[in-house]
Amino acid sequence: MSKNFFEIKNATFKVGGINKVNNVSFSIEKEGDIICLLGPSGIGKTTILRSIAGLEKIDSGSIMLNGKILSSNKINVEPEDRSISLSFQENSLFPHYTVEKNILLGKERKNSGKKKKLNINKIIKLLNINKILNHYPHQISAGEAQRASLARSLISQPDLLLLDEPLSNVDQSFKEEIQVQLKKLLKDLKITTIIVTHDSYEAFYLGNKCGIILNKQLKQFDDPYNVYHFPNSVEVVNFLNRGILIPAKVTGGDSLENDDLGIIKGKFIKHYPSGSNVKLLLQPEDLEHDDDSNLKLEVVDRKFRGTNFIYTLKTPSNQLIPVAVHTHHWEQHEVNEKFGIKRPIYIEHIVCF
């Protein structure tokens, strides 16, 4: 029997008879871990959560919690009999009850009984919903409804908490604070959580592990650091918008060559035989600005991104490559000017496909 706290094995998730995500397998080893599932809209992330909660059935594979099979092609434990809580993206509060009553209903949830004593006021304060406790759901904003729904789920202290885009309607100014507090609370209460989001930075901050769902598949399931720095497929690169892929030829154990940029050195994360033609992932922070360099490229665009400018440079072979430069960098360039790139080029992690 599996020793994992939660496990999905070869499950195919369907909605209305249509396959949304095929052959998914991942596990949560320790109770209290947080998993984030990332992917574009409509890809099936919510379907996965609904299936885990028991609101959709699965035809193949299995879903297990605490060593007990919840879903398979033969077994389907009813949602009310799983100690799983799902906080929906849209407003799912009971419209005829006040926010307070809605939240307190969470206390009625039966769970495994080994739960910590919970300070409800603390949750209410954390989510900043103390002013709307006496309001009805139709009297509050979408963001407030989402936070109230989140509070209800937290108070129920389930064995597994599922959050569907929990902060998508929350104001940006308030979002970061909630992320910090939410993570702390989930860790304190040791609530194992699966969060679905399309915000990669939210996923990287909250998750112990991140899963990337693309083209009906779980493409990568790994630590946030690895997902960010070592994307395992071109699709993941494109989804995370991590940079561009340029053609290169492997010239040795720690180097490769591109026609426009010349020799590039660094550590390969995967071995390629010398002479192989590869596609090198070039990320904005991989290249450094140096106007004394003899490698100069034309600026075709400059985007202001707060702390950075992202320059788009055109190479002689018409490749467009991004380069990040700190906003306070001493020398700025305008469009059509020449932009120097420091040589030799050294990339810490060389990712190729």
Place this chain on the structure above:
Amino acid sequence: MLKRFNIWYFSSFAISIIVIIPIITVFSSFFEDTSQYYELLKNTFFIEYIVNSVILLIGVLFLTFILGVGSAYIVSFYQFPGANFFKWALILSFAVPPYIYAYSLFAFFENYGTAFTILKYLFGDGEYNKHIPKFSGMFGLILSISFSLFAYVYILTRSSFLYQSQNLIELGKNLGFSKFKSFYSIILPAARPAIVAGLSLVAMETLAEFGAVDFFSVNTLTTGIYNAWITFDDLAFANRISFFLLLFIFILFLTENFSRKKAKFHAETKGGFKKKEKIKLTGSKSFLAFIFCFTLFFFSFLFPLSQMLYWTIKFPENLNGLQIIDLLLNTLYLVSLSSLVLLIFSLISNYGNRISNKKFLNILSFLSISGYAIPGVILAIAFITFVSWFDESVIKALGFLSIKKIFIGSVLGLVLVYFIRFYSLAFNGIKSGYEKMNIAVDESAYLLGYSKSKTFLNIHIPYLRNSLLFVIILISLEIIRELPITLILRPFNFETFATTAYISASEDLLEAAAVPSLCLIIIASFFILFTSKYILKDTNE
């Protein structure tokens, strides 16, 4: 999961089947022999029945459109003296069934009728009868039905106008439209689904109307059915005419249904809605708006009420011998029993549909709610046909005692047919409550550990409280006014206000019909006033 749903699924299935039986009975009439009445009628009056039904329908639809949309527009978009009063006063016309309106209309304008008496009182003796218009036959019928039913169009159109955002009206202004152009090119098309829905209800009620049609002796398909059964004792032929009427109604019903589906596209989102400011009318415009609404209120409600009140006071002897308390108790008995049965079964059926979400059950429910489109006469006759067939072919064949008496001429039979007739009202009333409840609410309840039954009892019932109350009132109102089913299926010596009024009127004792008619109007008005806040429910006022 299906195993857990079975009890709800099968309850819902069984309820739908019971309600569909009359339709099947009517359709099966095509395989039965009919008497010579069929041949006789086919060659003589059948075309007249159809032509009269069509003329009646067109006349009523035209008039209810003008009255319903006109009043809804004025009340929703303009502020003038009495606007808030007319908002709910105009729905009081529901309290006056077409047959009572017909009695009033006829009696007021007949030779030496109330109009004559008033003129004589005011101006002394004279040849007034020559100058007083006569409202009988088709014209009187169209007026009676229109004034009684225009409120369907008024309520639905008004609610649609209220939900039209100010943005829509401002859009018209931006495009430089005149008020008239804004009305017919923006406001009216946006309310089209509601208007069509209202007119469809009027059409169904018109084709099903029995009392007023019978009183004015206009031969329509409905009276043809009644005659085939009463005069020629030919149930099969009655059912055969019913088939044509049903077909006609079914087309209307489908139109109404598709129209309602489209209506969803006109619903405003919370974010996009901007409260509409009413335009304040002054001077002659304000006076005209007031006069239009007051005239409508007067003719649809005050006029029949006054006529019945006048007769009751003028002929107090009619109060003697009339067991008002008995009539009231009988009416309330039928109302409470039927409401309870309808409410319980409609709730179960709706919940079964919601949680099982099976296409087959949805289609079955769609068919089962068509009961409202079937005229009461047809339902009652189809019910008798079915019970007779079942009694002969199954019960007696198995050697049991006849069950006819249990179902025909009994309160049980009456309630059962009311159930079939008004099931759609109860079902749809509850359904519209359910439609406002996101399915995520159910799912949240399950995820909080609630079972299906606990979700139903602890979450749904409290949520649907207002819808349930509204449904009870609506059903009560219908049953108080209902005539043909009660007339055909009631137990011996069991009368309601409606049947007493009808019997007196059909014996040419219109004055005697006044007291039960007045009681009926008063009770129905009470129900309407009680429920007006639900009928006129609007969030932006």
